[in-house]
Amino acid sequence: MYSILEPIDFIVVAAYLVIIIGLGFWVSFRKKKDTGENLFLAGHSLGWSSIGFTMWGTNVGPSMLIASASIGFTTGMVAGNFSWYAFLFIFLLAVVFAPRYLGARVLTLPEFMGKRFGQSTRSILAWYTIVTVLISWLSLTLFAGGILVSQILDLPLWGSVMVLIAIAAFFTIAGGLEAIAFTNVFQMILLIVVSLALTVVGVMKAGGPVAVYEAVPGEYWNLLRPLDDPHYPWAAILLGYPIMGVWFWCTDQSMVQSVLGAKSLKQGQLGANFTAWLKILDVPLFILPGIVCFILYPELENPDTAYMTMVTRLFPAGMTGLVMAVLIAALVSTIDSALNSLSTVFTMDIYVKKVKPDATQKEIVKMGRIVTVVGSLIAIGCSLAIDSIKGLNLFDVFQSVLSFIAPPMSVVFLFGVFWKKTTTRAANLILTVGTAFSIGTGILYLWVFPSAIYDFWPHFLLLSFYIFVILSVLAFLISYFDKNAEFRSQNVLDFSNLVKPSRTVYVFWLLLIVVMVSLYVFFNGH
Known part of the structure; x- marks a missing residue:
């Protein structure tokens, strides 16, 4: 498939990586050290545009791009729900969670939960964060990146994964983490421009927008599908995605951090709104190329190669290399950031906090x-x-794995914010036993009795919803019957004087809601 690659493509890849490493040396020598809030939250100086682009950029990486094209190829628009349905949960972040996070003046979400339920919950959340970073940000990105590199270099997956880890380690040694952070905005803009160019070139080659619309089955343009749909029935989307949506958009440190760094609540709420507007672009930029690939190259055996097939067949030599270079560098950025987060949380929240409080800087x-x-x-x-x-294709693998991580965190944060009587014992049991139950169910679903072979399983999104309901009932019962005063007196948060959203915030959110409802109406008449 990739015999059409030219030597110039590999030269461009090598040159791009060398430039990034060179930037690493330059940035690491000139950057001043910083600590505390300035380091983690930009000194509470972020405006709405920075917050919006940062949140969207964190969410939209090469792994999502490759996976979205894959699901676009096989099922069409239905995967757009994972981008467009998100606006409800970004709205929840803006009007419910953000005022409480900023009002509590916290650096991290485990710190917020520590103020709500006590230090034991904060410690458990540190471990939970390690597990989620390891699975959702590191392993899945490495897996998607491994698929990409194996397509480029014709290596087995294990070899491709080793190549990516080696490059990531080399970047770290060369001071490249700071460099990639420094160049991340540039890389994201380049990724967007490339995807837009790919969409436009592909649509033109397929005969134009009308020809693309008519060339695929009508259900490819439906966001909501019948209950008997084998891929994404509407009930699975309607009930299951919110569990993932609350966890990802409202409680995940990586996603929420830029809102925590807002210069004011209003800027944080407008920034979240801007993120939701940007999410509309996911469908034309990342899913539509997969649909166009289905039209142009229907003989494609592996949908996971849809994006790279479009790149290698529609772009000239040199341009193909540039796309690969940007994808690899952005993947390394995510892997590096995930490794850095993993290291920071374990070292500071577990090793220094619990194991060795008097550790020297050298030991840390x-x-x-x-x-x-x-x-x-x-x-x-x-x-x-x-x-x-x-x-499962790449997109389904991503979403199914995340759907088994999400329920415990969603239950604890929703109960912690909305029900004052939730106890520390309930939160801790949901985060420990509940997590074991949720991830254990996922292991059974994905590996032990895989759904592809055993048809007694419900859709993984419905399974996530059922787990959420079970854990919610448990959290209620434990809290209701918990008579231990110690577990009821941990809360030091006061939500009585929360700042209400301004009129400007409500106007922009109202406009977005009108647009999103219109899109859902338009893309369900086929």
Whole structure:
């Protein structure tokens, strides 16, 4: 398939990576050290545009791009729900969670939960964060990146994963993490421009917008599908996605961090609104290329190669290399950031906080490096395990894995914010036993009794909803019957004087809601 690659493509890839490493040296020598809020939250100086682009950029990476084209190829628009339905949960972040987070003046969400339920919950959340970073940000990205590199270099997945980890480690040694952070905005803009160009060139080659519309089955343009649809029935989307949506958009540190760094609540709420507007672009930029690929290259055996097929067949030599270089560099950026987060949380929240409070700076740095190496090895194992999941394409693999991570966190944050009587014991049991139950169910669904072979399983999104309901009932019962005063007196948060959203915030959100309802009406008449 990739015999059409020219030597110039590999030269462009190598040159791009060398430039990024060079930037790494330059940035690491000139950048001043910083600590505390300035380091983590930009000194509470972020405006709405920075917040919007940061949240969207964190969400829209190469792995999502490759996976979205894959699901576009096989099922069409229905995967757009994962981008467009998100506006409700970004709205929830803006009007419910953001005022409470900013009012509590916290650096991290485990810190917020510590103020709500006590230090025991904060410690458990640190471990939960490690697990989610390891699975959702590191292993899945490594898996998607491994697929990409294996397509480019014709390597087995394990070899491709090793190549990516080696490049990520080399960047870190060369000071490249700061460099990639420095160039991330540029890379995201380049990715968007490339995807837009790919969509336009593909649509023109397919005969124009009308020809594309008429060339695929009518259901390809439907966002909501019948209950008997084998891929994404409307009930699975309607009930299951909210569990993932609350976790991802309202409680995940990586996604919420830029809102925590807002210069004011209003800027944070407008920034979240801007993110939701940007999410509209996901469908034309990332899913539509997959639909166009289905029209142009219907003989394609593996939908996961849809994006790279479009790139290699529609772009000239050199341009193909540039696309690959940007994809690889952005993947390395995500892997590096995930390794850095993993190392930071374990070292500071567990090692220093619990194991060795008097650790020297040298010991802290050494532990951070050890955790980075161990995290890399675990992530390699996880990514190869993900490769053994049968019967699902790349997008479905992503969403199914995330749907089993989400329920415990969604339950604890929703109960913690909306029900004052929720106790520490309930939160801790949901985060420990509930997480084991949820992830254990996922292991049964994906590996032990895979859904591709055993047809007694409901859709993975419905399964996520059922787990959420079970854990919610447990949280209610434990809290209701918990008579231990110690578990009821942990809350030091006061939500009585929350700042209400301004009229400007409500106007922009109202406009967005009108647009989103219109899109759902338009894309369900086929």
